[in-house]
Amino acid sequence: MPTSNGLRERKKRETRVALSLATIRLCVERGWENVTIEDIAAAANVSVRTFRNYFSNKAEAIAAAHVERTLRIADGIRVSPPGEPLWESIVTAVRANFAPDGSADGSADGSAGEGAGDSAGAEFGRWRDGVALMLAEPALQGEVLKANAAAQDELARAIAERTGAHPTRDVYPKLVAAVIGAGSAVAIEHCLRAEQPTPLDQVLREVFDRLAAGLPVPSYRGEHHDH
Template sequence: MTQEDGARIGLRERKKRETRVSLSQATIRLCVERGWDNVTVESIAEAADVSVRTFRNYFSSKGEAIAAGHLERMLRIADTLRGRPAAEPLWDSVVHAVLAQFAPGGESAAGPAPDQRWRDGLRLMLAEPALQGEVARANAAAQEALAEAVAARTGADAAHDIHPKLVAAVIGAGSAVAVEHCMGGEPPAPLAPVLREVFARLAAGLPTP
């Protein structure tokens, strides 16, 4: 394969990934705003400016499209982990990688916080039974990718050592706890400092307060 061929394949894969993200975001937005039962594949395709056939080429259902957004975010965290300086402590790298995806603007990020209607709609969507299986599958794939990234940084064996798998599970759980904590406040708390606190506590061994 020539360098030019490799570049074309890389560009094609990047465009596919971007389309997946766009479809996932459109599905999440519509389901939160309108309710699960009021969103069709046709309305998602229209919102994302693609054909229904294109949606079907990427996803088999609304649930799979929504779960893909979570998976994509965790894959980007894994990619960022691999790219952090080799001498950087693991948990420092984890914090940088997680913040880059969950709070890319940092503590001072501008923009309106989600209102109560959006938060309520998000909770209803996440509680939808049809979504649970897809989220579980996405979590499994995300943890596998994160474990491989942790293993690459630490020199561990992702297939046989427990440490990379444990760190991967903690990254997912810690991020979820931080998001839920922020969303549950009134007004919602800024996400970046909560994420920093969560992972600082984990890195310290989760001492009793």
Template sequence: MAPADETRTTAGQPGLRERKKRETRVALSRAAIRLCVLHGWDAVTVDRIAAEANVSVRTFRNYFAGKAEAIAASHLERMHEVADDLLERPAGEPLWDSLFHAVLGRFAPSDGSEPQNERWREGVRLMLAEPALAGEIVKANAAAQQELARAVALRTGTDLERDVYPHLVAAVVAAGSGVAVERSLRPEASAPLGAVLAEVFEQLAAGLPVP
């Protein structure tokens, strides 16, 4: 039997080994995004991503089949974090307020860790338009919605298997967040992502009334 710190702790939280694997996965994904945004899709190889993350190509292959999968992994990781944050919000807080704060904290962190300059936005637009990435984004989004639905079910006391509600909420949050990201990346965008997310969630919480 593996020691507790290598897999899961007795409290059910990820152990040291699992945390390190997750950290490596995240580092590789962020390196792939950073390089593709700054240098263009065709200029980035698996070897270059591995070097940027300070690991071997073999280590990269242990986690991802290619750079498209590595890039898409960041979306799944971010939604994992949104789900975790949702479950940590105050119990009496309205669900849509909790969802907004969880999404805002991961999509538009206040620490400035998400670049907002036009060069970065243009690079992200070009990267997301890459056909090779489309299929991986679809798969990552499906997995992300399932993870968020699980958190919504726990938060609301609904049944993940029988009730449509947690899955509907997760799908709406994913779609709304996607709309906010797309609008904030437009060349003519005047509002930062956080402001667009606030508008999106305000309308979702109100039931999308007709303007």
């Protein structure tokens, strides 16, 4: 049975995610300069004080979504079947958290997928352009760099646990963590730049299949005993 501390931590994490997603949605829809902290708090149904308890600014809130998604990917890698090949576990965890429904942009309804009508295509185009403008904000880019560093550290720990590598002495976990981040970023950029809506799930699968074919897992089992 969950402890009170566990429930509080879960609630805090849920609030953090809600604030981050509200910030992203509003900034994409309205433009970076047209969104205030008050707007975000209202959209997430919390007070401005609550927002400031979690984040200092909009950029920090947006970057938090990346860290949260990476934590879920790392958790997915950890709980994957023990006998499953590492890269299959990675592909499953990444796809589950970037494009759970096989949609082009990870949206909940998947309406912007390949073959959608003119209205859906136009909606996807507006969302895509809004995301691109948001990501171009200098204030956000610095926070994203910090988020990437934290995300890669967590992924590296998960990879070390799965492969038996040492989390700091061996380079493989860090390499795979960096590749997961780079591969995901390439897939997203490809979809954002595509002339026609392109299913993110499809691109992610192609990216990671190609990576898996060129990055076999070294055998670390038995080499280290003091993880």
